[in-house]
Amino acid sequence: MSCEYRHILLAVDQLHADSEIAFRAKRLAAQNSPCKLSLLHVLDDVAMPDTPYGSRVLLDEESDNVLLERQKGEFTALAHALRIPKQDSWLVWGLPSDEIILTAKRLQVDLIVLGSHGRHGLSLLLGATASRVMHQAECDVLAVRLQNN
Ligand code: AMP
Numbered sequence: 001m002s003c004e005y006r007h008i009l010l011a012v013d014q015l016h017a018d019s020e021i022a023f024r025a026k027r028l029a030a031q032n033s034p035c036k037l038s039l040l041h042v043l044d045d046v047a048m049p050d051t052p053y054g055s056r057v058l059l060d061e062e063s064d065n066v067l068l069e070r071q072k073g074e075f076t077a078l079a080h081a082l083r084i085p086k087q088d089s090w091l092v093w094g095l096p097s098d099e100i101i102l103t104a105k106r107l108q109v110d111l112i113v114l115g116s117h118g119r120h121g122l123s124l125l126l127g128a129t130a131s132r133v134m135h136q137a138e139c140d141v142l143a144v145r146l147q148n149n
Helices: 019-031 066-081 096-106 128-136
Strands: 007-011 036-043 089-093 111-115 140-144
Touching: 007 019, 007 096, 019 036, 019 111, 019 140, 036 066, 036 096, 066 089, 089 096, 096 111, 096 128, 111 128, 128 140
Parallel strands: 007 036, 007 111, 036 089, 111 140
Antiparallel strands: none
C-alpha cells in the first residue's frame, strides 16, 4: 500500500526541545518527496495583543512585547534549523488544539505530526491537545510517542 503525503504540518509546543517530533516529520517529508513541510506553534502563554483570536503573528514586524519577541526569535531559529521557509512557518495566537486543526484545514495538509505529550507532562497516555487533534482533525494524525521530555 502506498502512503503518499503531499503536505505535512509539524506542530511543536517547545521551540527548542522538540527534536524527536521534528526528526520524524522531516524524515516522513523526505520519504514522501516531493512533500511540503509546514511548521506551527500556537502561542497560548503570551498575553494577546489587540488582534483577532487565531490570527497569525507577523514574524517581520517588531512589537514592544518582550515575551512575544523572544518567542518569535526562538520560533524563527527553529524554522531556520529545520530549513522550513518563513512563508511555511506559522506562529498563531489561540488554543493549541483548535489552531492545529484549523491550520491543517486551511493549508489542506494530509498529515499532522505532533507529540503524544507536550510540556505538560506524561501523566496520561495521550495529552489533551494530542487527543483532541486525533479526534477532530480531518486528515491523518501521527502522535510521536514521547517517553520523556
Ligand atoms: P499535549 O497534548 O498538550 O500534551 O501536547 C501534545 C503535542 O501537541 C505536543 O507534543 C505538540 O506536538 C502539540 N502541541 C501542544 N501544544 C502546542 C502548541 N502550543 N503549539 C503547537 N503544538 C502544540
